[in-house]
Amino acid sequence: MGGGxxxxxxxxxxxSAVVLIGGPRQLDLLPPAECAGERVAWPSPLRxxxxxxxxxxxxxxxxxxxxxxxxxYGIGRALAEELGPRSLRVHPHPSSVSYACARLxxxxxxxxxxxVVGRPVARLAAALHEGRRVLVLSAGAGSPGEIxxxxxxxxxxxxxxxxxxxxxxxxxxxxxGHADGWDRAPGDPLNVVALDCRRDPAHHAxxxxxxxxxxxxAYEHDGQLTKRHVRAATLCALAPAPGELLWxxxxxxxxxxxxxxxxxxxxxxxxxxxxxxxxxRIARNAAxxxxxxxxxxxxAAPGALAGLPAPDAVFIGGGLTAPGLLDAVxxxxxxxxxxVVNTVTLESxxxxxxxxxxxxxxxxxxxxxxxxxxGGFTGWRQxxxxxxxxxxxxxxxxxxxxxERDRT
Numbered sequence: 001m002g003g004g005x006x007x008x009x010x011x012x013x014x015x016s017a018v019v020l021i022g023g024p025r026q027l028d029l030l031p032p033a034e035c036a037g038e039r040v041a042w043p044s045p046l047r048x049x050x051x052x053x054x055x056x057x058x059x060x061x062x063x064x065x066x067x068x069x070x071x072x073y074g075i076g077r078a079l080a081e082e083l084g085p086r087s088l089r090v091h092p093h094p095s096s097v098s099y100a101c102a103r104l105x106x107x108x109x110x111x112x113x114x115x116v117v118g119r120p121v122a123r124l125a126a127a128l129h130e131g132r133r134v135l136v137l138s139a140g141a142g143s144p145g146e147i148x149x150x151x152x153x154x155x156x157x158x159x160x161x162x163x164x165x166x167x168x169x170x171x172x173x174x175x176x177g178h179a180d181g182w183d184r185a186p187g188d189p190l191n192v193v194a195l196d197c198r199r200d201p202a203h204h205a206x207x208x209x210x211x212x213x214x215x216x217x218a219y220e221h222d223g224q225l226t227k228r229h230v231r232a233a234t235l236c237a238l239a240p241a242p243g244e245l246l247w248x249x250x251x252x253x254x255x256x257x258x259x260x261x262x263x264x265x266x267x268x269x270x271x272x273x274x275x276x277x278x279x280x281r282i283a284r285n286a287a288x289x290x291x292x293x294x295x296x297x298x299x300a301a302p303g304a305l306a307g308l309p310a311p312d313a314v315f316i317g318g319g320l321t322a323p324g325l326l327d328a329v330x331x332x333x334x335x336x337x338x339x340v341v342n343t344v345t346l347e348s349x350x351x352x353x354x355x356x357x358x359x360x361x362x363x364x365x366x367x368x369x370x371x372x373x374x375g376g377f378t379g380w381r382q383x384x385x386x387x388x389x390x391x392x393x394x395x396x397x398x399x400x401x402x403x404e405r406d407r408t
Contacts, residue, residue, distance in 0.1 A: 010091040019057045022065030030065075037063065047118075050078045067190075068168075069095040073115050073137060097135055099167040100192045103174070106133055113137065119293075121146045126262055126290025128156050128197055129210065136193040141186035144193050148182035151195070155203030160196040167192065208289070212236070212259040219285050224252035224278065226317055229368045230342065230386050235259055237340045237362075237390040238313050242266045247311040249301045249329070250318020254282030254294065257315075261291040268293070270308055274300040274319070302328035313338040320348045326355060333393045340390045352389040361391025 014020065017037040020027060027039050040057075043049045054062075069092040070076030076090055094102075101108045114124050115137040124147065127134050136147055144163050151159050157180035165173045165188040177184065199207070206215040213232030219225055226234060234256060238246065242264045248257035251271035261267045271294060273279045279298045286294035297304050302325045314329050320343055333339060339361075343349055356363045365387050369380040 007091065013089065013091070014063050016061060017063035018060045019062045020065065021053065021057075021062060026065040026067070037061075045118075046075070047078055050075075050082050054079075054082055067096070068093055068099075072097070073117065094168070096137065096167050096192050100135055100164050100194060103164060103167070104162070104194055106194075111135055116143060116147075120287065121150055122287040122292040123290055124150055125154050125288065126265075128154055128199075128208075128290075130197060130199045132195075132197045134195040134197060136195065138189075138191045138193055141189040141191070144184065144191065145182065145186065147193050147195075148179040151179035155200050155205040156197055157200050157203070158198040160198070162194040163187065163191050164194065165191045210262075212263065214255075214259060214289070218289065219253045219255055220281055220288075221253035221285075222278070222281070224318075226252065226255050226342065227368070227383065230366050230388075231255055231259065233366055234315065234340055234342060234388065235263070237388065238315060238338060240264065240267050240313070243268075244312035245269065245309060247272065247305070247308065247314040247329070247332075249305075249314065249316045249325070250320075251282050251296070252278060252317060254285045254296070256317060257282075257294050258286050258289050258291055260313075261286075261294055262289065268295075270295045270297060270311075272297045272299065272301050272304050274298070274304070301325050305329070305332065308332075310334055311337060313340070316341040320351065326351070330359075330393065335393055337393045338390065339393070340388065342386050342388050344384045344386055349387045352387060356389055356391075359391050361389060363387070363389050 014030065014035050019040060020030065020035060020037040021040045021042065024041050027041060040053070064075060064079065066074050066076065068074065070090055071092060072095045079088055097108065097113055101111055110133065112127050112132060112134045114127050114134060116124065117137055117139045121143070124136060136143070138144065144161065148161060151157060157178070159179045160176065161179055161182060162174060162176040175184065206217050208214055208218060212235035213228050216225060216228050238260065240246065240260050240263045243266045246257060246260045246269040248269055248271040251257060251273035254271050257269035257271040260269050271282055273282060273296065276298055279296045282294070282296050286292055301319055301322060305328060310332060314333060314337070316325070316329065319325060320341060329339060341352055343352060352363065365385050367382065367385040369382045371378050372381045
């Protein structure tokens, strides 16, 4: 696999291949006299076709063409997952990111990369911060216009946009403008968009930081929202790590699952919400805040949990008194999994206290007060206190649990 200036080893692989697989553009670049193998163009959509295509040509010497580095958002990943790394010999070339950073004079390590190939453009929203440099791997000729529209909507209209087309080829070209005034017609489908992010301070959208505890105004909600300061404390207790999966039960507005996913691009979350209108609202909030991959399940727990992939952490923000919910969640958690539960009612607090006595963990009460006008003066308005229980599941009795205390 490779592209651009092909080294001798890659040329030899192409020449000896019985089957040559790639996009039509890539296959047309091969000289017939040197590369006589059967030519097979990738169907669309590509990813689901990989197993079938590999099975059809099993036992034959196959060469797969790719642009740039096949292991960087490329076909190499799909082939490694399907065939195993030992079945591949990869010949990487500079990726479009390397070419783009070379043209722009940007250090690669300081440049964030977001791909919208086969993914919603909305995921770019999570990478937008004042002064950041972002490279967007485009899905086609229409991507620059879609990116400009998203920047305007999210309050980053002043951002400078540079579109780099056909990087590394004789047809390479670059043009630029600002998202606010972007009116270029779609150009070449092979392009990368470079963004110098600048936020419009006059825009109505709230400024979004990189840590949990986004402003409440960042969410569309009907009052079912874990408020900012409690939300930050909840995410702290959940302790997300890259690649982990969260179950957010009783999603409300989706804020816990959304901010879990915003902590790292590889974090995943499933939100369970029984009210369809709220489930739709969660999906809108997730797209607006740059994590459109949040999975929303409509239904009541614990029944709606059946068939979900095992979680690394679970948050229960609603429906705590549903029969069997805590037992079902505890059974689903693997050793080392975390459970965090918030409640404001005495009945649910009693249930948490009982679990705390049996399983240990940490039981805290979170109280937040806001300064508000009181006549011509200022006073404190107390929000409803939140009782929070957090616990980590162990292989044996949880440290600090009743069983552990009995032994000591």
